[in-house]
Amino acid sequence: MALFDLPIDELRAYRAESGAPEDFDAFWGKTLQETRRHDLDVRFEPVDTGLSTVRVLDVTFAGFGGHPVKGWLRLPAGATEPLPLVVEFIGYGGGRGLAHENLLWASTGRAHFVMDTRGQGSAWGGGGGTTDPVGAAPAYPGFMTRGVDAPGNYYYRRVFTDAVRAVEAARSHPLADAARTAVIGESQGGGMALAVGGLVPDLVAVAPDVPFLCDFPRAVTVTDRHPYREIGLFLKTHRGRAADVLRTLSYFDGVHFAARGRAPALFSAALEDQTCPPSTVFAAFNAWAHADKAIEVYEFNDHEGGGPFQEERKLRWLRAYA
Numbered sequence: 001m002a003l004f005d006l007p008i009d010e011l012r013a014y015r016a017e018s019g020a021p022e023d024f025d026a027f028w029g030k031t032l033q034e035t036r037r038h039d040l041d042v043r044f045e046p047v048d049t050g051l052s053t054v055r056v057l058d059v060t061f062a063g064f065g066g067h068p069v070k071g072w073l074r075l076p077a078g079a080t081e082p083l084p085l086v087v088e089f090i091g092y093g094g095g096r097g098l099a100h101e102n103l104l105w106a107s108t109g110r111a112h113f114v115m116d117t118r119g120q121g122s123a124w125g126g127g128g129g130t131t132d133p134v135g136a137a138p139a140y141p142g143f144m145t146r147g148v149d150a151p152g153n154y155y156y157r158r159v160f161t162d163a164v165r166a167v168e169a170a171r172s173h174p175l176a177d178a179a180r181t182a183v184i185g186e187s188q189g190g191g192m193a194l195a196v197g198g199l200v201p202d203l204v205a206v207a208p209d210v211p212f213l214c215d216f217p218r219a220v221t222v223t224d225r226h227p228y229r230e231i232g233l234f235l236k237t238h239r240g241r242a243a244d245v246l247r248t249l250s251y252f253d254g255v256h257f258a259a260r261g262r263a264p265a266l267f268s269a270a271l272e273d274q275t276c277p278p279s280t281v282f283a284a285f286n287a288w289a290h291a292d293k294a295i296e297v298y299e300f301n302d303h304e305g306g307g308p309f310q311e312e313r314k315l316r317w318l319r320a321y322a
Contacts, residue, residue, distance in 0.1 A: 008297065015283065018253070032164060041066075043059065044073060045060075052077060062165065064158040065158070067118070069115065069165070070115075071113055073173060082175055084177055085178070086181075086182050087183045088114045088183075089192035094128070101125075102114060144230035148231075148234070157251075160196070163196050167203075181203050184206075186210060190254075191211045194211055206261060206264070209306070210276045212276050214255055258284040265290060266296070267293070269285070273303045
């Protein structure tokens with residue numbers, strides 16, 4: 001696919017047209033307050049992986065509604081003092097995978113926490129093991145329209161709340177230095193990193209790669225690729241409900257979380273990306289509130305973005321913060 005979105009000079013200036021709901025902060029403040037009434041109930045169980053350089057802990061903590069959420073905490077073998085912490089969120093359809101996977105960040109001498117995404121983990125990778133016990137109104141298959149009838153019912157209310165609690169759970173381990181916490185993620189994971197970046201005030205760095213869940217009003221009209229297409233197909237059946245659906249989605253838009261970002265950030269975008277169109281990524285980047293921010297642009301890449309090249313960039317960039 002050749003370039004299909006705005007030219008790069010227009011992308012660098014692009015701003016989303018839609019604003020956050022007036023009660024955006026109150027909505028999220030109440031959501032997190034209700035969730036924190038449940039004990040975090042975090043448990044760390046050692047896993048026998050056969051690895052010699054990395055120690056892996058099987059983690060369970062209480063997320064939204066007190067529901068159990070899984071994760072992995074990977075630590076450099078032999079670590080005895082608190083380490084910088086990297087919390088990672090996973091792309092759409094994936095799960096935390098197997099215990100021996102994803103060793104990059106622990107190999108840098110950091111603590112690395114990977115959160116399982118509730119209800120997902122069955123589309124690619126090593127799978128997941130966190131259920132989503134909450135029911136919902138009729139939805140198009142996938143996750144994008146589950147509970148889209150109202151902000152309080154929407155699927156990503158639970159997921160974003162889980163993500164905030166994941167940071168709290170990871171920070172509770174004695175070998176994690178809470179004062180040096182960064183969050184990262186690709187695609188859906190990038191959108192979750194943006195949400196956490198807007199909801200957790202004391203992070204040291206945020207790195208969303210080709211982030212999903214940004215600038216919904218533009219995304220659902222500029223691309224016909226899934227997962228955004230799930231929303232269009234839902235509205236194809238539920239005629240006349242576009243305004244209500246977009247209102248719900250406005251509480252979960254990465255652009256609005258970005259406007260509340262209080263940490264240095266490194267974004268990435270790919271100009272041939274039809275899954276997360278570059279204009280939607282730049283909408284979040286241009287809204288990011290912290291002055292220390294940068295974006296890597298991959299001109300001839302689709303949703304794979306920078307891949308290992310972006311990993312190398314993050315490895316160098318994060319040295320200054322954690």
